[in-house]
Amino acid sequence: MSELKVGDVVxxxxxxxxxxxxxKAGMGSEWSCVWFVDSENKKADFKPEALTTENPKPRQKPMAG
Structure with a gap:
């Protein structure tokens, strides 16, 4: 995976x-991430090894029929 940077969606x-x-979170190697649940802003710190830029569980698209 390429190097993560501020502004990346992960x-x-x-x-x-x-x-x-x-x-960056504090003085460590963790990344501080933000997201919303409804209109509430959430924040947590994660190790880069736990993050990916690709959605690992994309929603299934309904089948045409």
Whole structure:
């Protein structure tokens, strides 16, 4: 995976909502991420190994028929 940077949209490899990288967390190697649940802003720090730029669990599209 390419190097993550502020402003990238990322997901947890285990799934979950789209999040935006807001910056480095403290003095460590973790990334601070932000996202919304309804209109509530959420924030948490994650190790880069737990993040991916590709949605690991995309929603299934309904079949045409």
């Amino acid at each position: 997901y947890l490899k285990s799934g979950g909502p789209a999040m935006t990288i807001n910056g």
